[in-house]
Amino acid sequence: xxxxxxxxxxxxxxxxxxxxxxxxxxxxxxxxxxxxxxxxxxxxxxxxxxxxxxxxxxxxxxxxxxxxxxxxxxxxxxxxxxxxxxxxxxxxxxxxxxxxxxxxxxxxxxxxxxxxxxxxxxxxxxxxxxxxxxxxxxxxxxxxxxxxxxxxxxxxxxxxxxxxxxxxxxxxxxxxxxxxxxxxxxxxxxxxxxxxxxxxxxxxxxxxxxxxxxxxxxxxxxxxxxxxxxxxxxxxxxxxxxxxxxxxxxxxxxxxxxxxx
Numbered sequence: 001x002x003x004x005x006x007x008x009x010x011x012x013x014x015x016x017x018x019x020x021x022x023x024x025x026x027x028x029x030x031x032x033x034x035x036x037x038x039x040x041x042x043x044x045x046x047x048x049x050x051x052x053x054x055x056x057x058x059x060x061x062x063x064x065x066x067x068x069x070x071x072x073x074x075x076x077x078x079x080x081x082x083x084x085x086x087x088x089x090x091x092x093x094x095x096x097x098x099x100x101x102x103x104x105x106x107x108x109x110x111x112x113x114x115x116x117x118x119x120x121x122x123x124x125x126x127x128x129x130x131x132x133x134x135x136x137x138x139x140x141x142x143x144x145x146x147x148x149x150x151x152x153x154x155x156x157x158x159x160x161x162x163x164x165x166x167x168x169x170x171x172x173x174x175x176x177x178x179x180x181x182x183x184x185x186x187x188x189x190x191x192x193x194x195x196x197x198x199x200x201x202x203x204x205x206x207x208x209x210x211x212x213x214x215x216x217x218x219x220x221x222x223x224x225x226x227x228x229x230x231x232x233x234x235x236x237x238x239x240x241x242x243x244x245x246x247x248x249x250x251x252x253x254x255x256x257x258x259x260x261x
Contacts, residue, residue, distance in 0.1 A: 002144035003090065005065040006033045009054055010130065011042040012070070018128070022068070022135040025121075029139025036061065041181065045073040047098045048249050051160065052178040052186065055101040056229040058089060067102075068130075068138045069093035076126035081114040081133055082157050083141070083150050092138050094129070097160035104162050115151035163188045170258070174232070176251045183240020185247045189232040195258055200224055202234060202253035203245040 006026055012018040019040050027033060038057050042050050050071040058067065072094045080095040086106035091099045092114065102108075114133065119140050124132040137150065165188055166173040174189040185202075200207045207224045210232070217223045219238045222245075227233040234241045234253075241247060 001090075001141060001147055003064040003066050003142050004032065004034050005036060005062050006030070006068060006138060006142050007036040007038050007061055007065050008040070008068050008070075009038040009042070009050060010040045010070040011044050011046065011050070012040050012130075014040055018130065021131050022070075025131065025135035026068070026139040026142065029136060030142035033139075033142050036065070038067070042071055045071060046249075047071055047073070047096060047160075049178050050098045051101040054091075054099060055104050055162075058102055059105055061089070063088040064090075066090040066092065066138060066142055067099070068134060069098055070130040070134060071098050072096065072129065075129050080157070081129065081137075082111055082154070083114055083137070083147070084108045084111045084157075085147075090141065092134055092141070094134075095158050097158045100158075100160040101162050110147070111154055111157050112147065113151040113154050113157075116149055119145075119149075165189050165193070167193075171255050173252065173254045175253065176247055176249055177231075179242045179247065179249060182235070183242040183244075184227065184233050184235045185241050185251070186227060186229075186231050186233045187253060191226040191230050191232065194232060194255060197258045199256045199258065200232075200234075200253055201256050203247060203251065205245060206256070207234060 023035050039053055082095045084091045086108055093099045114137055119137045121132040121136055163175055172189060174187045176185045177188045178186040197209045207222060210224045214235055214237050217237050222236050222241060224234050236244050
């Protein structure tokens with residue numbers, strides 16, 4: 001249970017003191033912790049983006065890392081808070097599916113509801129469970145709290161299945177699962193299941209083949225390539241693919257064979 005590394009992911013941004021307050025609480029209970037920031041720029045309440053960035057980044061973190069994940073549109077309601085562990089990592093988050101895709105990398109070995117109120121701050125706000133519940137519990141976990149003191153084991157936590165692309169012959173149907181701050185549209189299609197000369201159709205536009213770099217095309221030109229996390233993505237050099245073509249999370253795409261067909 002005890003860990004040196006605590007990694008934060010949230011939609012809080014950095015203009016307000018929310019993140020610093022949570023870090024301070026963790027460090028007050030586990031002063032030898034090393035704090036890591038995955039990102040605090042998840043679009044407000046965007047659970048889908050949180051899922052993707054956690055899944056994409058977790059395996060680059062040191063084994064034993066405890067991920068403190070707070071994107072919480074239903075804070076203050078009767079939704080639960082959960083702790084989960086895999087072979088190499090731990091997570092604490094609202095029970096709203098935001099850590100579901102972590103299981104694409106490693107299955108959860110155990111999940112518990114966070115219910116031990118003795119671990120919480122004395123006064124729990126209805127609008128900031130990240131500060132009053134999640135951060136103090138994370139600090140205690142990092143400091144070696146026995147897992148049975150977190151709360152009861154559960155198998156009824158909320159889950160969101162990763163959208164698996166559909167295959168038919170050499171054709172693939174997929175969708176956009178995230179849009180980064182550059183406006184690159186990231187798909188659910190992993191590298192290795194499409195060819196370099198595959199033709200893709202998205203937003204009534206054909207993208208002919210994939211490129212190796214963003215600089216492989218002229219400024220303002222659209223392209224497809226394998227992004228750094230291993231998924232097919234669409235981009236506009238020196239521009240935003242999402243804004244240019246009105247792409248949203250959930251936008252569908254498909255391959256139409258290859259340039260040789």
